[in-house]
Amino acid sequence: MTQVSSHSFVPPTALNVTALTGHNGVSVLECWELVPGFATSSQSGTAGASILQLGNLANASYSVIPPNFNAGFHNAPNVQWVVFISGLAHITLANSSVDAFVVGGENGVLIAADTPDVSAQGHSTVYPSGVATHAIQIPTEGGVVPPHNVLYEGPCRTQQQQSRRGLNELD
Secondary structure, X not given: OOOOOOOOOOOOOOOEEEEEEEEOEEEEEEEEEEOOOOXXXXXXXXOOOEEOOOOOEOOOEEXXXXXXXXXXXXXXXXXXXXXXXXXXEEEEEOOOOOEEEEXXXXXXXXXXXXXXXXXXXXXXXXXXXXXXXXXXXXXXXXXXXOOEEEEEEOOOOHHHHHHOOOOOOOO
16 A cells, blocks of 8 residues: 655655765765665555665674764775764764765765875874764675766755755655
8 A cells, every 4th residue: 555645755766875985085065966865665564655775885884983983084984874863973074075964864964985005194083062962884796886976075055965865855
C-alpha cells in the first residue's frame, strides 16, 4: 500500500554532497553530484522509493564528539562517508577562506577524501555547538572514490542539497 501525503513528492534524481578532496597536495572543498543518480528500489521494505548506492563499503564507526571540540588539522584517515546525525561541524582549509558548516541531519552527509596521498596538511574540523555531535564514518572499500561529477568548487549550497531531493519549498 502506498502512503498518500498532502505534500506532492518529487523523486530525487541526483545526490549532491560536499566533498573534501585534494589537488596539488592541498585540501579543497567541492560540490559533487554522485553518478549514477537515484533509481527506483525493488528491495522489500523500500520498493518504489528512491535509492542510490554509495559503493562498496569497508566498515563503519559511530562517534560522539563532545561539545566545543577542536579536532585540529588532520587528513581523512581513509576515503570515507561521514554522516552527521546531529550537531554541527565547521570545516576549514589551510591557506584558504573557503569553509563549510555541516549541520547534522538531512544535509549532514559529506565525503572525506583528502587522505595523506592527495593532501599534505588536510583540513581542520571544529565542533562549535554546545551539544555533542553524533557522526557515522563509513570508509569505502579499498579507498575507492565514488563516481561523481564536480559541480563547482566549494561546499554544496543548502539550496543545491535541497533540490537534489525535490524539496523546492520548505514547510
